[in-house]
Amino acid sequence: MFGRHHKRDCGDWQMAGHEGRGPFGRGPGGRGGPFGRHHGGPFGGRGPRMFDPGALRLVVLGLIAEEPRHGYDIIKALEAMFDGTYSPSPGAIYPMLQMLEEADLVVSEADGNKRLYRITDAGKAYLEENAAELERIRAQIRHVSGRMGGAAIGEEMRGLGFALRQKMRGDWSRDQVEKAREILKKARREIEDL
DSSP: OOOSSSEEEETTEEEEOOTTSOTTSOSGGGTTGGGOOOSSGGGOSSTTOSSOHHHHHHHHHHHHHHSOBOHHHHHHHHHHHTTTSOOOOHHHHHHHHHHHHHTTSEEEEEETTEEEEEEOHHHHHHHHHTHHHHHHHHHHHHHHHHHHTTOOHHHHHHHHHHHHHHHHHSOOOHHHHHHHHHHHHHHHHHHHTO
């Protein structure tokens, strides 16, 4: 991933990339620095993802700039930002932290059986260059959280997932599985029609 050929200059550090693409393979010409291009902030990505990957990396770097954090702390901070309606998986956060460290934007140190991440001077410089973009993304997050109005919909989503997993581990009959499927389909349609 990092090498001497096809380098892109991103401030005080350089990363290898492909011609016509950003260092992480996103965005033409490396727009967006080490994170590629942000597609409309946290909600502009394609598919079912809540966050555009470039926007999520920028928000995570901003959280680490506020104070050194463990990966779990970052997950909880993001969950709090969304009033519980969004919680990234460890599988999304920990590889991202490794990418940030490889890009010299953060450093980590052992802290018991965890790793504590701190922002570097290069990371601070990158945040300064992208302060307006980070604020725009945070404003979108505040807007979405404000619309939720503390409705704790995330809590209900997690509760539904837990209930389904528990039931699926049991001895459901074919009829029970079909009935659960119909309940979920009906709920989805009703939500889409709101």
